[in-house]
Amino acid sequence: MDYTNKVIEHFKNPKNVGELEGANAVGRVGSASCGDKMEMYLLIEDGIIKDAKFMTFGCAAAISSSSVATELLKGMTIQEAKELKNQKVVEELGGLPGEKIHCSVMVEEAVKAALEDYEKRNKKKNI
């Protein structure tokens, strides 16, 4: 498997691993195709992502994609996070092997799921 140094670096020392206490946005996704599972935890305050953590069951591409995404997410507005595409994650990693692109797509989906969760929670509050 031809992984970039950046992928290996994030795989070896992933950033922001674990459940985030007090998270108010949680996204859980799984890839039916390869069996990977991913959870994205966000703490959003005043429309800004203050903190992000993840848990992932998967290969080096899935773990490094999750790690890079949490780094990117911190400080983003909700709108910016909504627009976070998997290509950005791939770019940050210096590229991923073709058959591993779906791992970065899974991260994008996890972020989307977390933001949907956040909106759902807020709607409930407003009622």
Add this chain to the structure above:
Amino acid sequence: MKEIYLDYAATTPTEKQVVDKMYEAYRLAYGNPSSIHLVGRRAKGYVEEAREVIASYIGADPKEIYFTSGGTECDNWAIKGTAYARQKRGKHIITSCIEHHAILHSCEYLEKQGYEITYLPVDKYGSVSIADLKKAIREDTILISIMMANNEMGTLQPIKEIGEIAKKKGILFHSDAVQALGSVPINVDAMNLDMMSLSSHKIYGPKGVGAMYIRKGVRIEPFMHGGAQEFKKRAGTHNVIDIAGFGQAVKILKENDKVYVAHYQKIRDYLRDRITQEIDYVQLNGHCEKRLPNNLNISIGYVEGEALLLSLDMEGICVSTGSACSSGSLKPSHVAMALHIGDDFIHGTTRFTVGRFTSIEDIDYTVDKLKEIVARLRAMSPTYRERNI
């Protein structure tokens, strides 16, 4: 950094005595064995010496040994060569669903040409059942091809029984013995084999050379057309140097195989015991007794195989995985799937294969690192957190 090689089923390092023999052949046996002059005859001597030692090791006649480019060519030849030679008699072949891809893809190729293939299932240990085989046999069955030992799980198949059935029914029987050679006693008559695939690089010989055993009287179509080499059945100038090395590798087996097997078993059992005692949620795959002495296949729950393999690699430890993420196809290996390993475990399917140069110290280092890595990966795995406690 340390380099601990635990992937002997993938390939083996070439033994020093083998390299010496090859070096000798490089210097002396540069001729073409088909030339009748002095230099040609000398080269031919190296080829025939290898043929004789291989034949005697498996209880065959030297005229029943055909040198090839390796296991894949042997498998292709056995399947297609038999299919083409016997197509008037029938177009049905029986094999198993856990064969090497050289067998499976050859069979799929024949299916496109109107042949019918029965892929026998295996039980949870990876064994084919004799009852299933008997049921699958038809009037038009021309070939049964079942591997002697599975390369991933290490499970040994009931070759002798299968051979007896094939013989009784007048069906040709081929076995891919690439993984078994050197680890399992092989006798072509006792096993009723008509054809067998052998490879050099799995037994500490050079890569790119193998041999096919074809019983006297069994006719299959040639695979390579050209010159009259190999009793007019396999054309192409002999790969003299590698054949000489292959012969030397078998000679070493002939003299020492029991010692090696005892060593493999001791090291493998130690590895197995340490892992099962010190890491939880580990499942042993394959058959506990009917298995290759050097193979340990386990599924580590809640850990993904590629992540595990890469982490071990960073510590200088080389193993193999059947996980989906490492296959490029997004599916776990066909063998792991055939054994119906559970969802939480199948992705962590890992193969350790020990060899002549593996020591107890290597295993201690490996298990110590493995424990750290499994703990690290599980700490970030949502499936581990949600396991059924």
